[in-house]
Structures are given as C-alpha cells and as structure tokens.
Amino acid sequence: MTIASRINALYQTESRRVxxxxxxxxxxxxxxxxxxxxxxxxxxxxxxxxxIPDNPAAWLIKTGHRRGIDHIRQxxxxxxxxxxxxxxxxxxxxPDTDHIDxxxxxxxxxxxxxxxxxxxxxxxxxxxICSLTTEQVASALLQKPTTTAQRIVRAxxxxxxxxxxxxxxxxxxxxxxxQSVLKVVYLIFNEGYSSSExxxxxxxxxxxEAIRLAKLLAELLPDGEVFGLxxxxxxxxxxxxxxxxxxGELITLEDQNRTLxxxxxxxxxxxxxxxxxxxxxxxxxxxxxxxxxxHAKAATASDTDWARIARLYQALYxxxxxxxxALNHAVAVAMRDTPEExxxxxxxxxxxxxxxxxxxxxxxxxxxxxxxxxxxxxxTAYQRALTLTQQGPEQRYLSRRLTALxxx
Numbered sequence: 001m002t003i004a005s006r007i008n009a010l011y012q013t014e015s016r017r018v019x020x021x022x023x024x025x026x027x028x029x030x031x032x033x034x035x036x037x038x039x040x041x042x043x044x045x046x047x048x049x050x051x052i053p054d055n056p057a058a059w060l061i062k063t064g065h066r067r068g069i070d071h072i073r074q075x076x077x078x079x080x081x082x083x084x085x086x087x088x089x090x091x092x093x094x095p096d097t098d099h100i101d102x103x104x105x106x107x108x109x110x111x112x113x114x115x116x117x118x119x120x121x122x123x124x125x126x127x128x129i130c131s132l133t134t135e136q137v138a139s140a141l142l143q144k145p146t147t148t149a150q151r152i153v154r155a156x157x158x159x160x161x162x163x164x165x166x167x168x169x170x171x172x173x174x175x176x177x178x179q180s181v182l183k184v185v186y187l188i189f190n191e192g193y194s195s196s197e198x199x200x201x202x203x204x205x206x207x208x209e210a211i212r213l214a215k216l217l218a219e220l221l222p223d224g225e226v227f228g229l230x231x232x233x234x235x236x237x238x239x240x241x242x243x244x245x246x247x248g249e250l251i252t253l254e255d256q257n258r259t260l261x262x263x264x265x266x267x268x269x270x271x272x273x274x275x276x277x278x279x280x281x282x283x284x285x286x287x288x289x290x291x292x293x294x295h296a297k298a299a300t301a302s303d304t305d306w307a308r309i310a311r312l313y314q315a316l317y318x319x320x321x322x323x324x325x326a327l328n329h330a331v332a333v334a335m336r337d338t339p340e341e342x343x344x345x346x347x348x349x350x351x352x353x354x355x356x357x358x359x360x361x362x363x364x365x366x367x368x369x370x371x372x373x374x375x376x377x378x379x380t381a382y383q384r385a386l387t388l389t390q391q392g393p394e395q396r397y398l399s400r401r402l403t404a405l406x407x408x
Contacts, residue, residue, distance in 0.1 A: 020103035039064035224279025228286030234269035235292035306336035339372040359388035
C-alpha cells in the first residue's frame, strides 16, 4: 500500500477521533475541522519524505493543534478565545492525546446537551461525529438541507455562547441525557449500515464506530436500553458480509447467504439482548433488538417467525409511533398473511407527507405489488423509489427489479 493510500485509509478511520480531540483542545467546532484538514494536508506533503510516524493519530492531533493555535493568534477578533484556550489547555508542542479514545464520547454528550433542541442535537452530532455532509444529515433526518444547515449553525453558536462543557456528565445527570445520545448512536450506525448516498452499501468504519460508542456507553452506564441498542447494532452488523456481493451490489435479507452471517457477533448480540430483557423488556431499542434476533435465529428466510416480528413491531409502534415503524409493521403483516393485507396498511400511511419522500416506502409497495401479481403497480412504485434514492447499489437494485418486470 502506498503512503497516499495509507493516509487516505487513516482519514477514513481516524479523522473523526482527531477532530473530536481538536475540538477539546481548541474549543471551536469549525476551527477544529479546518485544523484537522490542514493536518492531513501536511501529512500528504511530509510523510512521503519523512515516513509515517509511529503514532499517526497523535502526529495529526499535534499538527492540527499547532495550526489551530496559529489561526487563533492571527485572528485579532479572537483574543478572548485565545485566552480561554490558554487557560483550559496550555499550548505546548505536546498536546494531551492520552484521552483520544474518549473524546468522541465527550463530543456526543456535548452535542446532545439538553439546552439544545433534539433536532439540533441529532443534526450537529451526525455532522461532527460522522463527518457527514449537510445533505447526508438531512437525508438521515428526513429534513430539508437548508433547515438542517441552519440548525447546525445555531447549535454551534449556542454551545459557544453558553459555554457548554466538553465532558461526559456526572452519573446523576446521565439518565436525562441518555435517550438523545442513544438515538444519535443509532442514526450513526444506520448511516454506516446503509449509506444514504454514494456507491457502497456499507460504511464499515462508520458502523464500527457506532458499535464502539455503544460499547463505551454500556461500560459507562449499565442501562437496559443501552444494552438493547448494543444488541441491535451487533445483530444487524452480523449480516454485513452477506449484504453485498463481490461487486458491491445490494443483496436483500431474503436472498442473503446466511452462512456468511457472523455467528460470534450474533451470539454476542443475543447475550446483550438477554441482559436488556431483564431490565427493559418493552423499551424501544430492546424491542428492535428482539426483532433483529428473530431474523438472526432463522436458518433460512422461510423459517422467519413473521408472526412474532409483526407482534413486536406492533408493540414498538405503541411506544414509539412513527410512519417508518408502521411501514415495517405492514411489511411483517404482508409476510405473515398476504401482500394484499400489507398493502392495505401501507395505503393508510399515504397521508404522511414525510413518508412520501422516503424511498423505502415506495420500494416496499413495489415489492408487495410484485408479490401480489400487480406488475403495473409494482413498476410505478419502483420508478418512484428509484427517483428518491441516492445510493448507487440501491439504484441498480431497483433498476434490476424494473428490468425483471419488463421481462415478465
């Protein structure tokens, strides 16, 4: 592997940690991102001549820290910031990099501070923790990009002006902060498990980061929903190697080679689920993990206990009503009963404005039309879904479905 390739790989795996640490050291989101980018640019210039350092992440943090301090010193309007940075983290050539593994967790709790609206918490964390573009964040949250951008800017300003601390809160404060943090970790995993755009199905680094953060939370706070979320992520991620073929093309759950599922990860997920069921058997993440477990235990697609899955989705909807959960419940009912029964439930969702721009809603309708023999309805729904997804493998999968319909 060339040095340029190694730097690119480091950017994929370490840039979020480096940026989180620079936010702690510099106290400014935008400055930290700018300094991180400059540090990687410096690596591209220097490492081919000097060689890759023994601890690349520490080198990047130190270089980014120096660039950030230089920027602060150059900005006449930022003298107050310089004083604060000097007091909180005295500048030396050796900034503290011992806590890099915890900085992402600190950053999540900062972004999820209760003084921020929940929409701002989610948007800011997805933007800063995952390095998603504003458009990707908007897609994950089913929002307009302009709305998302405004929320991110306002959230950063609020953190700066209110001096929101960059720290993991004390244990007594954790419960009130936990739900938004869990939701953020869940959304991070979702973006890694099924990228909202681009030419790959899975972002392994992003999904792995979410699992790592969930494990950190499980160590920090032994709570049933933390265990449930961790179980859910592990059970979903166990299918990673079966979700795409050698060419990166999407393979649906029904058609996956289940011998490729990671059995050790499934065992770990089921163990965490057992702990969650002892504490929060009917809580949302635990219920979702129970659904994932039903899939994990099915040796073949035909062995899937769709009756149990439908009941679990119904229980989940009662506790967390949303059109997306109703969509999944409708699909489970269709698989348990008939496609027509599922389509009736999907028709009831047609009045939800957000669901109309959700490509999986139209993809689900198309699949159920196809199973029921309504090829014209399937074709229209597939075409609508195709216009709404920006992920290459999804687009090609839907196109293949349309071609198969034409052949039929």
